[in-house]
Amino acid sequence: MAWQHGFAALGADFFTELRPSPLPAAHWVGRSSAVARLLGLDAAWLHSDAALQAFTGNGPLAGARPLASVYGGHQFGVWAGQLGDGRAIMLGETAAGWEIQLKGAGRTPYSRMGDGRAVLRSSIREFLCSEAMHGLGIPTTRALCITGSPAPVRREETETAAVVTRVAPSFVRFGHFEHFCAQRQTPQLQALADYVIARYYPQCRAGAANPYAALLQAVSERTARLMAQWQAVGFCHGVMNTDNMSILGLTMDYGPFQFLDAFIPEHRCNHSDTQGRYAYQRQPDVAYWNLLCLAQALLPLIGERDGALAALASYPGVFSAEFMAGMRAKLGLLQARDGDAALIDGVLMLLARHRVDYTIFWRRLSQAVGCGDFEPVRALFAQRADAERWLLLFSEHTTHMDHAQMAGMMLKTNPKFVLRNHLGEQAIRAAQQGDFGAIETLLRLLERPFDEHPGHDAYAAFPPDWAATIAISCSS
Numbered sequence: 001m002a003w004q005h006g007f008a009a010l011g012a013d014f015f016t017e018l019r020p021s022p023l024p025a026a027h028w029v030g031r032s033s034a035v036a037r038l039l040g041l042d043a044a045w046l047h048s049d050a051a052l053q054a055f056t057g058n059g060p061l062a063g064a065r066p067l068a069s070v071y072g073g074h075q076f077g078v079w080a081g082q083l084g085d086g087r088a089i090m091l092g093e094t095a096a097g098w099e100i101q102l103k104g105a106g107r108t109p110y111s112r113m114g115d116g117r118a119v120l121r122s123s124i125r126e127f128l129c130s131e132a133m134h135g136l137g138i139p140t141t142r143a144l145c146i147t148g149s150p151a152p153v154r155r156e157e158t159e160t161a162a163v164v165t166r167v168a169p170s171f172v173r174f175g176h177f178e179h180f181c182a183q184r185q186t187p188q189l190q191a192l193a194d195y196v197i198a199r200y201y202p203q204c205r206a207g208a209a210n211p212y213a214a215l216l217q218a219v220s221e222r223t224a225r226l227m228a229q230w231q232a233v234g235f236c237h238g239v240m241n242t243d244n245m246s247i248l249g250l251t252m253d254y255g256p257f258q259f260l261d262a263f264i265p266e267h268r269c270n271h272s273d274t275q276g277r278y279a280y281q282r283q284p285d286v287a288y289w290n291l292l293c294l295a296q297a298l299l300p301l302i303g304e305r306d307g308a309l310a311a312l313a314s315y316p317g318v319f320s321a322e323f324m325a326g327m328r329a330k331l332g333l334l335q336a337r338d339g340d341a342a343l344i345d346g347v348l349m350l351l352a353r354h355r356v357d358y359t360i361f362w363r364r365l366s367q368a369v370g371c372g373d374f375e376p377v378r379a380l381f382a383q384r385a386d387a388e389r390w391l392l393l394f395s396e397h398t399t400h401m402d403h404a405q406m407a408g409m410m411l412k413t414n415p416k417f418v419l420r421n422h423l424g425e426q427a428i429r430a431a432q433q434g435d436f437g438a439i440e441t442l443l444r445l446l447e448r449p450f451d452e453h454p455g456h457d458a459y460a461a462f463p464p465d466w467a468a469t470i471a472i473s474c475s476s
């Protein structure tokens with residue numbers, strides 16, 4: 001593999017070079033051939049022992065210069081001081097511009113009290129959800145593979161170790177900037193900002209009076225678009241600390257995330273989030289709060305407060321416009337019209353009032369628009385009259401539209417398959433018994449979540465009762 005040294009060229013203030021720590025008796029758990037193709041990896045090589053060892057951290061990849069980077073962050077609203085890649089080790093950046101990172105590859109100078117490891121359970125969730133998000137068309141870090149090892153890892157119980165190989169154009173987080181601001185290392189802060197602009201936001205240098213304010217605005221707008229996509233698809237991240245916010249507007253760090261089952265706007269998916277700070281409906285506001293932290297961090301470069309705040313001014317407008325566009329697509333509304341907002345507010349209130357399954361509702365509505373039979377949609381509501389009122393409004397609003405065209409759009413927007421907690425859990429339990437078949441099946445479905453996949457309806461069904469008892473915390 002050919003490498004370049006983008007982030008690595010920033011120098012020793014930004015990272016520590018080190019080798020991953022080996023794990024015994026490594027074995028494959030899952031692989032994504034789509035990500036392998038993205039990286040130009042030979043499929044046969046990805047099945048080799050050399051690849052298995054390299055992606056477990058047991059053997060080198062020729063030419064790679066592994067490193068762990070330093071960052072800081074606000075966790076649950078409180079400045080946490082210096083953090084850093086405590087268990088993620090970047091192998092390097094490919095010549096085509098993909099950073100390759102091993103998560104769970106051993107201790108680093110930033111591990112604090114942690115063991116540098118990740119357990120199989122959380123690694124499976126991260127691997128599958130990375131690819132599921134990509135399948136949904138939502139910006140995300142990607143995942144090439146998971147390898148496992150019988151090495152014990154202590155959490156609430158003793159589990160086993162795994163390593164996920166993640167791939168992204170950059171793993172730089174808001175927290176990287178916060179770190180150098182907090183340390184009052186302005187030259188390093190500027191070097192990082194200049195690097196990010198040159199590599200990922202060149203338009204912020206060309207023509208902008210203040211490139212750092214332009215960078216902040218560009219990041220803010222990407223983040224706004226990401227939040228709109230999360231909200232529209234019903235994704236709850238669970239740990240939106242500033243060290244988990246990507247400077248590229250990618251979804252990153254799949255911990256206690258959840259795709260909503262029933263539509264409950266105040267839903268919290270992180271068992272450790274007792275205050276509900278990261279509840280589903282709060283995500284757009286939390287992202288804005290996180291952007292204020294980024295603005296604060298960039299202030300030494302931007303120069304004045306008003307300029308930094310002005311750079312964030314477009315956030316609410318971009319979020320609303322993108323969210324409306326996303327919801328219009330879910331409703332099959334081909335162009336914007338008066339009355340769209342009322343229809344969208346109406347359906348969200350209806351779903352919240354009746355706690356209807358979010359994914360199933362949208363998929364059934366898409367099918368109903370295609371065939372004209374709305375009975376399966378009505379059947380989702382205990383009190384049908386309430387649903388009937390909204391369906392009437394929807395039908396009046398769309399009378400003159402081409403329903404076949406609407407349905408076509410809706411079926412490409414409203415997924416049949418999302419990585420519900422219980423599906424992940426079933427795959428995890430099987431994997432813990434040495435059966436990785438369910439991971440492969442889920443990956444295949446989630447890579448193309450809008451396709452019907454005949455014979456796999458069980459993966460698109462309502463969650464079983466026990467799904468409500470799954471408690472996912474920060475422990476991973």
Ligand SMILES: Nc1ncnc2c1ncn2[C@@H]1O[C@H](COP(=O)(O)OP(=O)(O)OP(=O)(O)O)[C@@H](O)[C@H]1O
Pocket residue numbers: 083084085086087088103110111112113114115116117118239241243244252253254255474476
């Ligand atoms: N088991 C561990 N060993 C060492 N450090 C850890 C461990 N778990 C978490 N950390 C560190 O604690 C901080 C916060 O953890 P968080 O759960 O947000 O991230 P993460 O899941 O480890 O990784 P990432 O954000 O890279 O996906 C990070 O600096 C992370 O590296």
Ligand SMILES: [Mg+2]
Pocket residue numbers: 243244253
């Ligand atoms: Mg993290």
